Amino acid sequence: MAKRVLIAEDEPNIVESLSFVLGREGFEVSAALDGQSALERLRADPPDMMILDVMLPRVNGFEVLKQVKSDPLLRSIPVIVLTAKGQAHDRRMAEELGVDGFMTKPFSNREIVEQVRRLARG
Secondary structure (H helix, E strand, O other): OOOEEEEEOOOHHHHHHHHHHHHHOOOEEEEEOOHHHHHHHHHHOOOOEEEEEOOOOOOOHHHHHHHHHHOOOOOOOOEEEEEOOOOHHHHHHHHHHOOOEEEEOOOOHHHHHHHHHHHHHO
16 A cells, blocks of 8 residues: 655645655655645544645644644654755754654755655654
8 A cells, every 4th residue: 555645835846746756656645735734634634644844824834743743643644844944943943843854945856755765664
């Protein structure tokens, strides 16, 4: 059975690119274009893992991460934060909230596939 990945990203080109490369690797990919939608999808049908942008409309990625990692039903879902804001304090904040992986944009398709594979294995 294919591992399911939820992409929370408001940039359509990035969603399309990630969906393509992960789909090609056998992952089942869905997307949410804002933080509120991502939280609703996570609660309705939890994926095997999540790729999360920090700068999202409605609810930002750090708040989504905080809610995921504080929810007993969701906290075991691995989360990779993908952000254009690669400053050390962003990485530190994500790590303090319990992120499982951190990548900056622009990203390498090979690296993101490797991280997703590693985290999806559990």
